[in-house]
Each structure stands twice: as structure tokens, then as C-alpha cells.
Amino acid sequence: CHAVESAAAPCINGWEEFPRMQTVTLIPGDGIGPEISSAVMKIFETAKAPIRWEERNVTAIKGPGGRWMIPPDAKESMDKSKIGLKGPLKTPIAAGHPSMNLLLRKTFDLYANVRPCISIEGYKTPYTDVNLVTIRENTEGEYSGIEHVIVDGVVQSIKLITEDASRRIAEYAFEYARNNQRNSVTAVHKANIMRMSDGLFLRKCREVAENYKDIKFTEMYLDTVCLNMVQDPTQFDVLVMPNLYGDILSDLCAGLIGGLGVTPSGNIGANGVAIFESVHGTAPDIAGLDLANPTALLLSAVMMLRHMGLHDYGNKIQTACFDTIRDKKVLTKDLGGNSKCSEFTADICRRIQDLD
Amino acid sequence: MTARSVRSLSGALKPLFSNRCPGITSCFLQVYGAASCNQRQKSTYTPPPARYGGRHTVTLIPGDGIGPELGNHVRELFRFCCVPVDFEVVNVDSSVASEDDINNAIMAIRRNGVALKGNIETNHNLPPSYKSRNNLLRTTLDLYANVMHCQSLPGVRTRHRNIDIMIIRENTEGEYSSLEHENVPGVVECLKIITKTKSLRIADYAFRTARAKGRRRVTAVHKANIMKLGDGLFLECCKEVASGYPEITFDSMIVDNTTMQLVSRPQQFDLMVMPNLYGNVVSNVCAGLVGGPGLVPGANYGEDYAVFETGTRNTGKSIANRNTANPTAMLLASCLLLDHLKLHAYASMIRRAILSTVSETRLHTADLGGQGSTSEVVQSIMNAVQSTGPQTLSI
Numbered sequence: 001c002h003a004v005e006s007a008a009a010p011c012i013n014g015w016e017e018f019p020r021m022q023t024v025t026l027i028p029g030d031g032i033g034p035e036i037s038s039a040v041m042k043i044f045e046t047a048k049a050p051i052r053w054e055e056r057n058v059t060a061i062k063g064p065g066g067r068w069m070i071p072p073d074a075k076e077s078m079d080k081s082k083i084g085l086k087g088p089l090k091t092p093i094a095a096g097h098p099s100m101n102l103l104l105r106k107t108f109d110l111y112a113n114v115r116p117c118i119s120i121e122g123y124k125t126p127y128t129d130v131n132l133v134t135i136r137e138n139t140e141g142e143y144s145g146i147e148h149v150i151v152d153g154v155v156q157s158i159k160l161i162t163e164d165a166s167r168r169i170a171e172y173a174f175e176y177a178r179n180n181q182r183n184s185v186t187a188v189h190k191a192n193i194m195r196m197s198d199g200l201f202l203r204k205c206r207e208v209a210e211n212y213k214d215i216k217f218t219e220m221y222l223d224t225v226c227l228n229m230v231q232d233p234t235q236f237d238v239l240v241m242p243n244l245y246g247d248i249l250s251d252l253c254a255g256l257i258g259g260l261g262v263t264p265s266g267n268i269g270a271n272g273v274a275i276f277e278s279v280h281g282t283a284p285d286i287a288g289l290d291l292a293n294p295t296a297l298l299l300s301a302v303m304m305l306r307h308m309g310l311h312d313y314g315n316k317i318q319t320a321c322f323d324t325i326r327d328k329k330v331l332t333k334d335l336g337g338n339s340k341c342s343e344f345t346a347d348i349c350r351r352i353q354d355l356d
Numbered sequence: 357m358t359a360r361s362v363r364s365l366s367g368a369l370k371p372l373f374s375n376r377c378p379g380i381t382s383c384f385l386q387v388y389g390a391a392s393c394n395q396r397q398k399s400t401y402t403p404p405p406a407r408y409g410g411r412h413t414v415t416l417i418p419g420d421g422i423g424p425e426l427g428n429h430v431r432e433l434f435r436f437c438c439v440p441v442d443f444e445v446v447n448v449d450s451s452v453a454s455e456d457d458i459n460n461a462i463m464a465i466r467r468n469g470v471a472l473k474g475n476i477e478t479n480h481n482l483p484p485s486y487k488s489r490n491n492l493l494r495t496t497l498d499l500y501a502n503v504m505h506c507q508s509l510p511g512v513r514t515r516h517r518n519i520d521i522m523i524i525r526e527n528t529e530g531e532y533s534s535l536e537h538e539n540v541p542g543v544v545e546c547l548k549i550i551t552k553t554k555s556l557r558i559a560d561y562a563f564r565t566a567r568a569k570g571r572r573r574v575t576a577v578h579k580a581n582i583m584k585l586g587d588g589l590f591l592e593c594c595k596e597v598a599s600g601y602p603e604i605t606f607d608s609m610i611v612d613n614t615t616m617q618l619v620s621r622p623q624q625f626d627l628m629v630m631p632n633l634y635g636n637v638v639s640n641v642c643a644g645l646v647g648g649p650g651l652v653p654g655a656n657y658g659e660d661y662a663v664f665e666t667g668t669r670n671t672g673k674s675i676a677n678r679n680t681a682n683p684t685a686m687l688l689a690s691c692l693l694l695d696h697l698k699l700h701a702y703a704s705m706i707r708r709a710i711l712s713t714v715s716e717t718r719l720h721t722a723d724l725g726g727q728g729s730t731s732e733v734v735q736s737i738m739n740a741v742q743s744t745g746p747q748t749l750s751i
Contacts, residue, residue: 125620143582148585153551153589155551157550157586158547160546162543190636193491193532193534194536195534196538197546222636226615226637226641227649230645231648247611248615250612251615254616255619259620
């Protein structure tokens with residue numbers, strides 16, 4: 001049983017006074033994963049967020065029939081809780097099995113990758129006032145993995161665009177825009193060259209846009225988006241696009257706000273599953289030395305809270321985190337300071353207590 | 357025997373034979389001429405054949421949007437500077453379905469060897485039978501290398517300084533093969549083709565250019581961790597060519613990391629080589645970093661032809677005919693054209709004038725944050741040219 005019903009909760013001041021504990025599957029990951037996960041857990045505890053963590057490990061195991069899969073207890077936990085928080089996972093080279101991220105994606109049909117890129121006050125980059133969200137189709141497109149050698153020296157890679165996947169991602173993008181008070185959705189494409197494939201994607205986006213008249217819909221070529229993004233990122237709001245363009249653009253936008261160490265990310269799957277993750281690497285060189293920066297995982301956890309409807313907790317934790325960074329007194333090395341991870345975490349916890 | 361050595365040999369022998377037996381000379385030259393054509397080994401470049409009476413003929417394709425007005429400014433400037441170039445204007449109407457116009461343009465370029473072009477609009481709502489005219493031109497003429505040099509210009513305020521990146525992009529295959537089909541309704545497949553020959557060719561071009569321009573480092577941009585066979589082949593070809601250039605450092609970077617690095621620390625890049633689509637993304641990012649689409653020229657080189665245009669290939673529909681477009685990119689492209697025609701003195705003179713104008717903030721056009729007009733900028737360039745002394749038409 002995963003839901004602990006809070007006792008004696010006649011809602012006096014609104015139901016959030018005694019919120020129901022929700023279970024979240026926590027996958028600490030490798031390298032710095034465990035330490036940043038414990039930092040996040042500590043911060044959540046201080047904020048008294050109604051989250052019960054269920055820690056699971058994912059390693060690829062060979063299931064019946066020879067197919068690679070994630071451990072059954074991890075799958076079971078995710079299926080029940082529906083929400084996951086994941087640290088960085090090691091990418092095995094020549095291990096014989098596909099990457100863990102790919103396995104997770106296939107297992108839970110994580111079709112949308114959402115990356116809100118908001119400039120962090122206090123962490124200066126040449127770009128200020130960035131406030132956009134990239135929504136990337138995560139299952140098909142150029143990453144279908146279908147490649148052939150036609151003759152020696154000629155290789156073809158197949159980019160797959162389907163009606164269903166395009167409609168699904170477009171619907172998610174507009175729903176997200178509506179739920180998060182965003183004004184416009186821009187479809188990014190290259191239909192002048194890839195007429196049929198990106199044309200199909202674009203048509204589906206237009207069809208879905210008909211049902212969301214309150215949100216402005218525009219289309220823009222990929223190269224124009226890139227050109228304008230590095231000159232004036234404030235003109236963009238929500239961007240929706242197929243897999244490859246999404247990969248490039250989401251990393252471009254992460255670069256605008258300061259890199260993968262401070263960028264949150266969420267993966268939305270079918271059947272209500274959502275896994276939020278930090279997208280940086282495992283940083284094996286600083287693992288276990290209390291030097292890691294938990295910001296990316298923390299902001300992903302905040303995204304998770306918002307997804308679950310716990311906006312108050314999310315805002316509180318985010319404010320504390322941004323205040324700490326803005327103050328510049330206890331920053332980890334990658335943010336320009338020389339404090340430890342535990343000191344950074346402690347500062348955030350202190351601010352949360354002060355906010356209460 | 358290379359074409360060049362044959363020509364010099366026949367040139368040396370000409371005076372010996374010409375006054376005695378003109379008939380034999382011409383036969384002699386004809387025989388060797390035929391042999392050299394079969395060889396087709398152009399170890400050094402020779403100017404295109406369209407040069408009569410010391411004047412070159414260059415095809416001009418105005419295109420759509422701001423193309424026609426910028427083309428006119430180029431002609432105006434060349435006429436003013438007495439550049440020995442005549443433009444053969446070939447219009448391509450993008451609204452008709454027939455490909456006659458673009459085929460005429462292609463034939464004109466084959467005839468003249470060199471062209472200056474504006475971007476031709478592609479209506480992406482039309483069915484796939486209507487191909488992109490620009491792409492058709494590039495693939496038919498086999499303009500396999502797209503070269504863009506992004507440099508920080510003095511007088512243009514940008515977030516990053518000291519950028520000097522040369523981008524060499526494969527221009528004919530990759531994702532732009534336009535091979536798509538719908539086997540099952542609702543499922544579209546688009547083929548990305550990577551071949552060994554073209555990858556070797558572009559890598560070779562990149563390293564030769566690096567050596568010629570004194571560049572120290574070549575970075576190959578790819579996504580071989582995902583597209584293992586396709587981009588893997590591209591990367592292998594680059595490595596193979598790199599082994600022949602030991603003085604140049606070769607490394608590779610995944611495209612998403614590249615864009616991230618470009619927006620945080622673009623000064624680390626020197627020369628970059630990549631397949632078609634990544635080239636599109638990276639060149640647009642770099643153009644944005646140095647000041648926008650109005651500043652960077654682009655060149656498309658093939659074995660036999662060269663076409664010059666603005667680097668980011670924008671039509672500029674929204675600012676067409678308003679006298680607000682930035683002519684710098686197109687004018688710098690025309691300087692690249694003059695360099696290609698070996699009219700270096702004219703090229704440097706005009707380029708110097710353009711760069712001195714760009715550094716004057718009060719003349720900046722709207723894309724650079726100013727309020728100057730296109731004609732003011734061109735006028736200022738002409739004044740700058742006149743003040744440097746050489747013979748020009750009176751203003």
C-alpha cells in the first residue's frame with residue numbers, strides 16, 4: 001500500500017493543511033546521483049512536502065525472451081506511483097545493452113520531453129530574461145534508430161514521423177501551455193526541405209491548435225528559430241518540435257541559462273506516468289566528495305511538485321533555491337563558489353524554514 | 357599531366373610555332389586540349405571561362421523578398437567602382453509550378469561558372485512535387501561545400517566578442533536528400549543519406565581550407581552516438597582525412613553539446629565541418645552570435661561552379677521593399693565573388709569600405725538596432741570607396 005491517509009483531517013483551512021502523502025519513485029542514479037538525491041530529500045523534508053520516497057535502482061537485466069528490461073520492482077513501483085524522480089545514469093559503452101534512459105523511455109512510453117528554461121537570477125550568463133519551454137517529441141523522428149548500409153559507402157538513416165505521435169505531442173504542448181498560463185506555442189520544423197515528414201507534423205499541430213483558440217499558434221523554421229534564439233530569446237514561449245530539433249534546441253536553451261547543471265527536465269509518458277530528471281552527467285570525478293551541485297535535480301523536483309498540483313511547496317523550494325544562488329555566499333564550484341554540496345543544501349533548508 | 361601544366365606547355369610552344377604553321381599549332385593544342393579535359397585534375401583553380409575582353413559575366417538571380425533590391429545595390433556599387441563584371445540577370449518565379457525558370461538559371465550558371473543569388477522562397481504548404489528551388493540549384497550544380505565565415509565585427513555590439521569561426525557544411529546530401537515516402541497512411545519516412553565519397557570530399561575540402569587559411573583546429577560536428585551508421589561514417593571519413601594533415605588538430609563534438617558551447621564560449625571554435633542539417637543549425641547560431649543575418653556572407657563551392665549568397669539564406673519577406681534591409685551580407689558576398697574571380701584589388705577595396713561603414717553606429721540598419729536605411733549604407737560605402745582614391749564614376 002502506498003498511500004498513507006492522514007488521520008483526522010476534517011479540512012478546516014483547506015485540504016492542503018493535511019495533504020495526502022504521495023509516493024514518488026526515486027532513482028538516485030550513478031556517480032553524484034546518490035548525494036544530490038539525498039540533498040533533494042533533505043530539502044523536501046525541511047519543506048514538509050507530502051512526498052514519500054520509494055528508492056529503486058535501475059540496471060538493465062535480461063528478461064524472459066532475451067529482451068533487455070528494467071528490474072521488475074522498479075517497474076512495479078513506477079506503475080503504482082506514476083511519478084518518478086531520476087538522477088544521472090551511467091551510459092555503458094559496449095555493455096551489450098541499450099542505454100538506461102532509452103530503456104526507461106521505451107518501458108513507460110515517455111513521449112514528451114519538457115524543459116523549461118528560465119534565467120536564474122544570480123547565475124549570470126550573457127542572456128537574461130530567458131523564459132521559454134521546449135517540448136520535444138521523444139519516441140520517433142530522427143532517433144528511430146533505423147539505419148541501413150545500402151551498398152558499401154552509402155548509409156541511409158530513416159526519420160520516422162507518424163500522425164499519432166505528432167498529434168499526441170501537439171496536444172500535450174497545448175495542454176501544457178494552458179495549464180501553465182503560457183501565451184503561445186510555436187511549432188519548429190523544416191517543411192521547406194522535408195515536405196512530407198515535417199509537413200505531417202505541422203498539419204497535426206495546426207489541427208490541434210484549432211481546439212485551443214485561446215493560445216496563439218505560430219510556425220517557424222528551425223534555422224530562423226536558432227538565429228533568433230541567440231539574438232533575442234525573449235520572443236519565444238513554448239516550442240514544440242520533433243525529436244532531433246528538440247534535442248538540439250533544448251540543449252541550446254539550456255546553454256542560454258547556464259548549462260545542464262541548472263536545467264530541469266521532465267518526461268511525460270502515456271498512462272499518466274511522468275519521470276523528472278536532471279540531464280547532466282554522472283560526474284564520476286567528483287562523486288562522493290560532497291562537491292556536486294544539486295540544483296538541476298532540485299529544479300526538476302520542483303517541476304514534479306507543480307505537475308502533481310503542489311504549487312505552494314514547489315514555489316517555496318524554488319524561491320529558496322534561487323535566493324541562495326542570488327546571494328552568492330554558498331555556491332558550489334560549478335556555480336562559481338567553493339562551498340560544499342551539504343553547505344549549499346543547508347542554506348536552502350534554512351531559507352525554507354525562514355519562509356515558513 | 358595536369359591541366360595547368362598542359363596549358364603552360366602549349367602557351368610556351370605557341371610563339372615557336374605560330375608564325376610558321378598556325379594550322380599545326382591549333383591541331384597540337386586541340387589534341388592536348390582534349391587530353392587535358394579527360395584528365396579533369398584541377399590541382400589549381402583557373403578563372404571561369406566567361407571572360408571576354410577582360411570583363412567577367414556573372415549570373416545574378418534576384419530571388420524573392422529583399423533579394424532584388426540587394427542585387428540592385430550590388431550592381432550599383434560595382435558600376436560605381438568600375439568593377440569589370442557584367443551581370444546576367446535570370447529571374448526565377450517561385451510561384452509557378454514549372455521548373456523551367458530554375459533550369460534556365462542553372463544553365464546560365466553553367467555558362468558563366470559563377471553566380472550571385474538571393475533566396476528563392478519555398479512555399480512549404482505545396483505538395484512534395486514542388487521542390488525547393490534553392491536545393492535544386494545546389495544539388496544539380498553539385499555545390500558540395502557551403503562555407504560561412506563568422507567573425508565579430510568592430511562596431512557591432514554582441515553578447516560575445518572575438519568570435520572567428522569558419523563553418524564548412526556539406527551541401528548536397530544528408531537530410532536534404534528530399535527522399536520521402538508514405539508506405540502506410542499516417543507514417544512518413546524521410547531518408548537521410550550519408551555517403552563515403554561525399555563525406556571524404558567535404559572533409560578534404562575542410563582540411564585543405566584549414567591549411568590554406570592557417571587554421572589550427574578542425575572540429576567535426578555529429579550525432580554518431582545516436583545515428584551510429586550514418587554520422588559514424590561521416591566521422592570516420594573526417595578522421596581518415598585528418599591523418600593526412602598532422603599539423604592540424606582534429607576533434608569532434610556532438611551537435612547538442614556544440615550548440616551549448618557556442619552560446620557560452622564560442623571563442624573555442626576554429627573551423628567546423630559537418631553534414632547538412634547540423635550545418636544549418638550551427639551556421640544560423642553562429643550568424644546570430646556575430647550580429648544577425650544581415651552581416652554574414654555565404655559561399656557555395658563546387659568542383660566547377662561557385663554561387664554566392666547571404667550566409668543564412670533568408671528571404672526577408674517582411675522587410676522587402678522598405679529600404680530597411682541590411683545590405684552588408686550581400687555586399688560582402690559580392691566581395692567573395694570578386695575574390696573568386698581573382699579581382700582581389702576590387703574585393704579588398706570594397707570590403708574595406710563596407711567594414712568601415714559597419715563600424716559606424718549611426719548608420720546601423722534596424723536589424724542591428726539602428727534606424728539607418730539601406731540606401732544610406734550603400735551611399736556611405738560608395739563615399740568610403742571614393743575617398744580611398746581609385747578611379748570611380750562620379751557620384
